[in-house]
Amino acid sequence: MAPADHLAASALDDVQHAFRAAMSHVAAAVSVVTVLEDGVPHGTTVSAFMSLSMEPPMMLVSLDARSSLLTRVRLGSRVGVNVLADGQSPVATRFATKGGDRFAELAWQVEDGAPALRERHAWVALDVDRLVPAGDHVLVLGHVRAAETGTAHPRPLTYWRRAFGTHS
Template sequence: MTLRRDRTSITPMGSRRIEPTEFRNVLGHLPTGVVVLAGTTTRGPVGMAANSITSVSLDPPLIAVCAARTSSTWPLIQREQRFCVSVLASHHEQVSRKFARSGTDRFAGVRWHHRATGPALDDAIAWLDCELVAEHDAGDHTIAVARVVDLASAQDGRALVFFRGQYGRFVPADLDQPRRENA
């Protein structure tokens, strides 16, 4: 079998219509981290939950985040061209749900502090200060590429993860198994 390099001329062989629900369910088998993207506007802080985030480049340090085109929050963050990513800790399930809901004050009752690029959740496990460098249309989402201009992390804590439609926490494999002495 020969790999075709000309991506513009590829036609799906034997393709079928993949329903969005099926696509979400199958990709739900890939655990993802959960973050809050937050920026500061003239009206105050704005933020949204996301789990479509990934490292893109080490040099320069770049990340990509994907925001639904239907998001009313992403355009507010995008307009400022800067945002802070707070990597949520395992106890942040309710915070994630709150930042995923529309029509509510997402910051009410949530402890946060200012960083150079926007609000950061106080007890997150990591923070990335980002400046938007590019956006790309991608179906029903926008892929935003951002340069990381500063970052920090907590010394301890477990990450909140999303897997098969449920929240959980990451436990390293060596902590999941009983320790054997002198193994």
């Protein structure tokens, strides 16, 4: 590696470290994104999702390019976004961990064509319209087909400074 390349790599490492630290200071809602493939539920924990448009209703979900869930998401797929409630950090941790049956001993059902956790803060079902590569992630853009809020869990689960919590 040439000295200039080393300096560039070192500067990039510094920026990545600083960016990671800065983003840890931004509170984000936590969700479990799900798909159904051949009758089997699959899901992963995500904190990068947002409403994209109200006319028409659209949502954006960011999935790691190495995510096993991403291999099951295709154009036209139905995707569920289970926004987690305060107190559901064990669920977030379970779906962030690789391997095993993440849905085992967890109450869920198919709702609007996607796996839905029975306990959640909010729910959105969407049809995938576009998959956009973006760095080490893929942006999943979809048209919202169903949405609801829960009343049993009034506070969302958030992730801030590398820890789960809530907003009050």
